[in-house]
Amino acid sequence: MAIKEIFVPDIGDFKEVDVIEILVKPGDRVEKESSLITVESDKATMEIPSPAAGIVRELRVKVGDKVAEGTLILLLEEMEGAQAVAAAPQAKPAAAAPKPSVTAAVPAPPVGETRGSSDLAEVPPLVPRTGPVPYEPIAEPAAFKPHASPSVRKYARELGVDLARVQGSGQKGRITPEDVQAFVKSVLRGAPAASPAPAGGAALGLIEWPQVDFAKFGPIETQPLSRIKKLTGANLHRNWVMIPHVTQFDEADITELEAFRKGHTADTERQGFKLTLLAFLIKACVTALRQYPEFNASLDKTGANLILKRYYHIGVAVDTPDGLVVPVIRDADRKGVFDLARELAEISKLARDKKLKPGDMQGGTFSISSLGGIGGTAFTPIINAPEVAILGVSKSSMKPVWVGGKEGRFEPRLMLPLSLSYDHRVLDGVLAARFTTYLVSVLSDIRRSLL
Numbered sequence: 001m002a003i004k005e006i007f008v009p010d011i012g013d014f015k016e017v018d019v020i021e022i023l024v025k026p027g028d029r030v031e032k033e034s035s036l037i038t039v040e041s042d043k044a045t046m047e048i049p050s051p052a053a054g055i056v057r058e059l060r061v062k063v064g065d066k067v068a069e070g071t072l073i074l075l076l077e078e079m080e081g082a083q084a085v086a087a088a089p090q091a092k093p094a095a096a097a098p099k100p101s102v103t104a105a106v107p108a109p110p111v112g113e114t115r116g117s118s119d120l121a122e123v124p125p126l127v128p129r130t131g132p133v134p135y136e137p138i139a140e141p142a143a144f145k146p147h148a149s150p151s152v153r154k155y156a157r158e159l160g161v162d163l164a165r166v167q168g169s170g171q172k173g174r175i176t177p178e179d180v181q182a183f184v185k186s187v188l189r190g191a192p193a194a195s196p197a198p199a200g201g202a203a204l205g206l207i208e209w210p211q212v213d214f215a216k217f218g219p220i221e222t223q224p225l226s227r228i229k230k231l232t233g234a235n236l237h238r239n240w241v242m243i244p245h246v247t248q249f250d251e252a253d254i255t256e257l258e259a260f261r262k263g264h265t266a267d268t269e270r271q272g273f274k275l276t277l278l279a280f281l282i283k284a285c286v287t288a289l290r291q292y293p294e295f296n297a298s299l300d301k302t303g304a305n306l307i308l309k310r311y312y313h314i315g316v317a318v319d320t321p322d323g324l325v326v327p328v329i330r331d332a333d334r335k336g337v338f339d340l341a342r343e344l345a346e347i348s349k350l351a352r353d354k355k356l357k358p359g360d361m362q363g364g365t366f367s368i369s370s371l372g373g374i375g376g377t378a379f380t381p382i383i384n385a386p387e388v389a390i391l392g393v394s395k396s397s398m399k400p401v402w403v404g405g406k407e408g409r410f411e412p413r414l415m416l417p418l419s420l421s422y423d424h425r426v427l428d429g430v431l432a433a434r435f436t437t438y439l440v441s442v443l444s445d446i447r448r449s450l451l
């Protein structure tokens with residue numbers, strides 16, 4: 001039996017496409033028209049079928065490869081009677097068939113067109129296309145379509161899975177066979193399945209997520225989200241949707257605190273670390289959490305009980321090139337400001353070097369997110385569940401503050417903006433205002449937190 005090379009056929013306007021699935025392995029027997037691989041461009045997903053029946057002898061592409069017309073896909077031991085060795089993209093099932101106006105943008109070559117390359121000189125004419133070139137247009141808002149290859153759609157259909165409810169973990173949010181399996185497992189376990197924004201919206205009875213072909217309006221570039229962004233994004237989304245957030249804003253006069261901090265920076269820098277404002281904020285928060293223990297707490301699974309924690313593990317949001325992480329400083333109540341500053345430097349370095357272990361980010365009881373080194377006057381941080389509150393810190397600035405009562409005067413004071421988001425199921429506005437007022441008083445009189 002002759003070994004034949006199977007190449008990527010003419011794929012219309014697409015110069016280079018990604019291999020996103022390999023549907024066969026060496027030793028597999030394939031029929032004519034069975035799908036061999038799935039490729040994907042910015043706009044389309046298509047399966048390349050076998051132009052002949054035979055046994056797959058050797059794969060020459062792998063997932064993630066970029067291929068173009070003429071790329072060798074595999075070696076096929078052809079069965080008798082098979083002629084054509086150049087594959088042709090397979091038309092999609094009717095449900096995924098494009099609108100005529102869209103397919104017109106990807107013209108099919110004339111029937112019988114041959115290749116110009118000498119390597120491919122022996123390749124017989126392309127199998128004529130029997131249908132439109134597969135093209136998966138981004139649907140208009142009325143018809144949200146999950147991002148999945150035809151074979152994954154088929155797999156989902158066989159299992160009775162509604163792909164709109166499956167979260168895609170592949171490139172550009174594409175749904176993989178493993179995502180479908182994970183979804184089925186989660187349903188069998190009775191766990192609520194994660195769902196992307198559109199399906200989540202549908203579950204809430206909202207209108208569908210707008211699906212826009214941005215490329216229609218100008219040049220675009222697609223950047224896959226980092227693993228950290230996907231993970232934190234899913235957590236933030238859940239927390240934002242499930243926790244009724246309220247944010248209480250306040251300002252602390254840190255004029256004295258800054259003077260104290262600056263007075264010690266040279267000393268700590270000699271010891272090899274920076275005495276940051278954040279270290280004082282951690283200390284002040286612990287003092288306020290001791291005073292208001294409901295903020296150092298979590299709801300239990302039933303939502304009927306509040307679990308007050310007698311330990312103070314403070315999470316600190318750290319920005320890294322791959323996204324936001326929240327390492328935890330343990331037993332912050334038992335550490336001095338200098339120790340906290342030293343530890344902060346260590347964990348933010350570990351975070352940026354991607355060396356944090358999962359345990360370093362667990363067990364937090366309250367979090368602080370500081371954007372003070374960057375700018376802004378206030379923001380609404382999202383609570384880091386199962387915690388019930390988070391403190392956002394913005395950039396301090398000199399402000400004229402009225403001091404001394406009726407006979408007083410304006411004085412330039414360094415004011416630090418604070419934004420406390422809290423879970424309104426657990427904490428009410430009065431308590432939150434008391435917490436921030438107390439925190440402001442602690443920060444304004446550093447002796448209170450240092451004692």
Ligand code: CAO
Pocket residue numbers: 274276277278316317318319320324348369370371372373374381393394395396397416
């Ligand atoms: N007001 C004014 N200036 C401030 C300030 C504040 N609240 N906080 C810090 N600064 C200044 C510092 O004085 C320092 O200035 P110098 O370089 O002149 O000394 C500079 O900003 C950098 O501060 P720092 O080195 O002390 O770092 P930090 O404590 O502000 O932050 C860390 C450390 C890890 C929190 C920070 O690097 C970070 O990652 N911030 C982003 C947090 C984040 O992503 N939050 C999520 C927001 S919601 O998505």
